Structures are given as C-alpha cells and as structure tokens.
Amino acid sequence: MKIENTFGIEAKARVLFTYSSEDELRNAIAIIRQQYSHLPILHVGCGSNLLFLGDYDGVVLKSNIRGVRLLKEDSDEVTVEVGAGEVCDEFIGHAISRGWYGMENLSLIPGQVGAAAVQNIGAYGVEVQDVTDHVKGISLTDGTERIWRRDECRYGYRRSIFKEELWGKYAITRVAFRLSKHFEPKLQYGGLVRATEEAGFTKDTLTAEALRQIIIGIRQAKLPDPKLLGNAGSFFKNPIVPAEKADLLLRQFPDMPHYPAEGGTKLAAGWLIEQTGWKGRSLGPAAVHDRQALVIVNKGGATGQDILKLCQAIQHDVDKRFGIKLETEVNLIS
Numbered sequence: 001m002k003i004e005n006t007f008g009i010e011a012k013a014r015v016l017f018t019y020s021s022e023d024e025l026r027n028a029i030a031i032i033r034q035q036y037s038h039l040p041i042l043h044v045g046c047g048s049n050l051l052f053l054g055d056y057d058g059v060v061l062k063s064n065i066r067g068v069r070l071l072k073e074d075s076d077e078v079t080v081e082v083g084a085g086e087v088c089d090e091f092i093g094h095a096i097s098r099g100w101y102g103m104e105n106l107s108l109i110p111g112q113v114g115a116a117a118v119q120n121i122g123a124y125g126v127e128v129q130d131v132t133d134h135v136k137g138i139s140l141t142d143g144t145e146r147i148w149r150r151d152e153c154r155y156g157y158r159r160s161i162f163k164e165e166l167w168g169k170y171a172i173t174r175v176a177f178r179l180s181k182h183f184e185p186k187l188q189y190g191g192l193v194r195a196t197e198e199a200g201f202t203k204d205t206l207t208a209e210a211l212r213q214i215i216i217g218i219r220q221a222k223l224p225d226p227k228l229l230g231n232a233g234s235f236f237k238n239p240i241v242p243a244e245k246a247d248l249l250l251r252q253f254p255d256m257p258h259y260p261a262e263g264g265t266k267l268a269a270g271w272l273i274e275q276t277g278w279k280g281r282s283l284g285p286a287a288v289h290d291r292q293a294l295v296i297v298n299k300g301g302a303t304g305q306d307i308l309k310l311c312q313a314i315q316h317d318v319d320k321r322f323g324i325k326l327e328t329e330v331n332l333i334s
C-alpha cells in the first residue's frame with residue numbers, strides 16, 4: 001500500500017491502517033498484536049516531515065480523528081481539544097474565525113495537528129508548544145490512554161518526548177490548545193514588522209486574519225508548494241552551536257545570521273548551505289530549492305536514496321567549510 005508523503009516519493013507499507021476514532025485505533029492495535037507483532041509500527045500524518053529511504057516493511061498507522069471540542073472558556077481564553085487528524089492549518093483558520101488567537105504565525109505549515117505536537121512545529125517566533133495545554137495519546141502496546149501536560153512533553157526546538165523516547169510507542173489522538181480571546185500579534189521575528197507595514201497595517205489596525213494572510217504570503221514566496229514540487233519544508237534543523245564557536249565564525253563571516261538560543265547560538269542552516277554554493281543546485285533528480293536553501297525538492301521521480309545523497313553532500317560541504325554537522329529536521333524512515 002502506497003504511503004502518502006509530500007516529497008512525492010514512491011514508498012509502500014506492508015500493512016496500512018487508517019482510523020477515525022480511539023475505538024478504531026484500539027481495534028487496529030489488537031489486530032496488529034495478533035497478526036503483525038513481529039513488524040515495526042510507524043505512525044504517519046500527511047507525511048509532510050518524512051523521507052522514505054525505501055519501502056517500509058512494517059505497519060503504518062494513520063489518524064483520521066477529527067473534531068474540535070471546547071473544553072474550557074472564560075473571558076480571556078479558551079481551551080480547545082482538536083483531533084490529531086485535523087489539518088493544522090485548517091484548524092488555525094477556524095480558530096481565527098472563532099476569535100481564538102495565538103497560532104496565526106503557524107499558518108500554512110503543512111501537516112496534521114498530531115504531527116504538529118510531535119514535531120513542535122514553529123515559524124515566525126511561535127512554536128506549537130507555546131499554545132499547547134495537553135496532549136492525549138494511546139499506547140500502541142496495550143491501547144491504554146495517557147495524557148501529557150505541556151510541561152511533560154519535553155518540548156524544545158523541533159523536539160518532544162514523542163519524537164524521542166516515546167517514538168513508535170504512542171499514537172497521539174488529540175491535542176488541546178489554550179488560545180487567547182485577545183489578539184496580540186507576535187511580530188518580533190525578523191521582517192514581520194516591515195511586512196505588516198508594507199501591507200498597510202499599523203499595530204492598531206492589524207487583525208489576526210490579516211496577519212495570517214501576510215504569513216501565508218511570505219511562506220508562498222519562499223517555500224515550494226508540495227503539490228507542485230515535492231518537498232518536506234526545512235530539510236535540516238538550524239544548528240545550535242556554543243557561543244564561542246559562533247563568535248569565531250562571526251569574526252570570519254560578520255554577516256552570518258545568528259540568534260540567541262537555549263544552550264548557545266542558533267545559526268541559519270539556509271545561510272550556511274547557501275555559502276557552500278548548493279542553493280539552486282541539483283544532484284540527480286534532487287535539488288536545493290532556489291529561494292530557500294534549507295528546502296530540498298524532488299524534481300520528479302526521485303527516490304529516498306536520491307534525496308539522501310544530496311543531503312549527505314550538503315552535510316559534508318557544510319562540515320568542511322564551517323565545522324558544523326547539520327542534523328536533519330525531516331525524519332528519515334528505512
């Protein structure tokens with residue numbers, strides 16, 4: 001069975017289960033335990049952050065749990081629980097239309113709500129952890145439900161407990177967000193103030209929907225639409241290096257973008273890659289996007305191995321030039 005993925009890579013799973021409720025998921029887990037206990041399990045969303053290096057000789061689970069349920073409301077905020085199979089961007093649009101704010105900057109990030117919680121997706125100065133109240137999941141071993149409060153999710157930059165020690169052990173079923181009823185635009189990320197001014201807004205006239213449209217415009221200008229050109233967004237994480245290492249590099253490259261981060265200084269992987277000359281260049285059917293060097297695209301017919309070859313060539317050249325080992329942001333699946 002073919003596995004959906006935004007890279008547009010042909011990859012098949014041995015078995016695929018799609019479920020629309022917790023009960024259906026538990027039934028699938030029971031079948032897996034009876035018939036496929038020898039196979040590994042992979043949980044996928046829309047496949048917007050996965051690179052299949054070949055066919056997947058295992059069981060693939062896919063959530064179609066939908067629904068938005070208001071859990072709590074007062075005059076300042078709401079807590080809403082969202083099915084993990086909802087498309088994250090559609091929920092953001094819905095939230096804004098209901099007057100629930102906080103996720104505008106995450107507009108147009110591909111993927112489902114469950115994957116957003118696993119990956120701690122982020123853009124333009126906001127991460128999903130900033131608005132997460134709790135995450136619900138079901139054990140793939142025994143079907144029991146567990147709830148993690150935000151502080152138990154071990155969130156960090158594109159990291160979570162679900163991506164690390166619990167990887168492959170739970171399916172996320174629902175994510176609860178705490179959203180504000182008062183729109184407070186977060187414009188601290190480089191370029192957003194200018195972009196809102198250029199669109200004719202002041203701090204007082206900017207609405208959440210307008211900010212959403214501005215963010216969508218910025219993303220569309222830089223990032224290829226996976227429907228037209230296969231890709232999985234940023235392929236690498238922005239590296240966090242010790243401050244001393246960043247200082248040394250800054251002496252040599254004074255224009256290098258850098259930001260303070262937990263545990264050191266965050267550098268822009270896109271900039272590092274551009275310096276190595278890879279931006280816009282191809283290796284076989286894989287290429288580095290010409291408007292954002294952090295994105296690898298499938299020009300057509302690429303296999304996971306083709307993409308991996310380009311990934312390794314970039315990692316090699318960035319390491320040689322800057323002494324930095326780029327880590328993939330995309331999950332490599334073999």
Ligand code: EPU
Pocket residue numbers: 122123124125189222223232233234235236237238257268269270271272274279291292293294329
């Ligand atoms: N840059 C270059 N050349 C490039 C790309 C970037 O010099 O080809 C420089 C830019 O000029 C800028 C800096 O690098 O000074 C940062 O670039 P940008 O604002 O485009 O963001 P990014 O760090 O490359 C991150 C996220 C994106 C997110 C944007 C906006 C990661 C791995 N990526 O990219 O997330 O949309 O910030 O917040 O953290 C994703 O995760 O899939 C994703 C697209």
